Amino acid sequence: MAKPQILTYIDAGTSDGTARLMRMIGQQLLPGAYEIRAVMADDLRHDAALFDDAALFVMPGGADLPYCAALNGAPNARIRRFVEQGGVYLGICAGAYYACRELAFHAGTEGAICGARELNFVDAVAVGSLPQLTGGVAYDATPRSATATEIRTTHSLTAAPTTLYAHYHGGCRFDFGDATNHAARILAVYTGIEGNPPAIVSASVGKGCAILTGVHLEISERECKDALRGHSDMAAHLHVCRKLARTGEARLAVFRQLLAHAGLLLG
Template sequence: MPRPQILTYVDAGASDWTACLMRTIGHQLLAGAYEIRAVMADDIRHDATLFDEAVLFVMPGGADLPYCALLNGAPNARIRHYVEQGGAYLGICAGAYYACRELAFHAGTRGAICGPRELSFVNAVAVGSLPELTGGRLYDGTPQTTAAVELRTTDRLTIVPMSLYTHYHGGCRFDFGDAPAPDTEILAVYAGIDGTPPAIVSSRVGKGLVVLTGVHLEISERECKDALRGHSDMPKYLHVCERLAETGDARLAVFRRLLAHAGLTLD
């Protein structure tokens, strides 16, 4: 009997962190209970059985515009149908921007990326990047705009709210206007930003569930250090990795709770 599948998008736009994400979900969190399957845009467009065994579709961090280029139209319609019929979607960083009603990335700058998005799973504007977390620097893809940020969970995710450090690199906060819709829950907030805006949210979509996170719970101290190797100013950013190490166990525990919230069965 085939194992249930977690589909992870790996086509154009997906970042180099996607392999780390797949390892973390498959080995550290779920211990082989699920098949972790990499999928391309053509699979979503043409494979009629792609979602038959799927329990989760993961849209990783990376870049939103290549996602739009390959998935707008029929592929997005298939993803939405899968979720509406009872599937689950996990969007991380760019995958979270991509799944909101609208995004506002670097609004007001020459490199702004703003506008509505087709999936529109969550009725919010994904606003980023968040220079208040990175010493005033807007995301530029370099270690200068990475940070270990303090996250505080809500009692919707953990029985007792808790604080932990997690990797941040260009992600969003979620702007709901006056208040989230009744079918939307705030699971964690940015403790280091005035007003503690939402950092992780979930929303019911038809019979399914969407979970979006502006931070990278999958990235550990070790992977942070691996990414910095080869940079001439690596020592300047090791404090990010060291801060992640302080709450590494809590970070993985929260990631497990997030997957359980999305409907996965944990051992």
């Protein structure tokens, strides 16, 4: 009998940290229980058996527009059908923006990226980036606009609310507007923004569910340092790694809880 598969998208738009994400997920799982597989857009278009043994589809951080260019139409329909039939979608940062009803990235600015998205797993607007968390520094692809931000989990994710630092780099908050009866569960909130908006959410989609996170729980102090190596201003950003180290055990525990929320067996 084939092992259940963890499928992770690695095609155009995904960040350099995707390999680290795959490794971090694999390290938390019950040994030998799953096969971790990298997936390209062509697999989603042409591999008829791709989702036959899949338990989880991971859309990592990176850039939303290349995801749209490669996956709009039939590939997105396959992802949605997989979830509706009982699968789980885990969207991180750009993968979270991509799975909301619509996104508003830097709305009102020259480089704004706004509009509806096909997956529409969560009936919310994904709003970002969040300069309130970065001291007003605008998002770019360098570590300059990354930080360690404080989030607090809710009872929907952990038995008792847990406050911890998580890596943030251009991610979103989830705006449900005036809706008070939305179907999404709020798993964690940003404590550094007025009103404590949602930072991590999940929602039922048919027989399956989607889990979306604006922060990178998979990034530890060590991964933070690895990402900084080779940058001329590495020393100026080590404070981010030090913050992550302060709540490293809690961050890992919450990351594991997120995987358990996805129905995975942990080691």
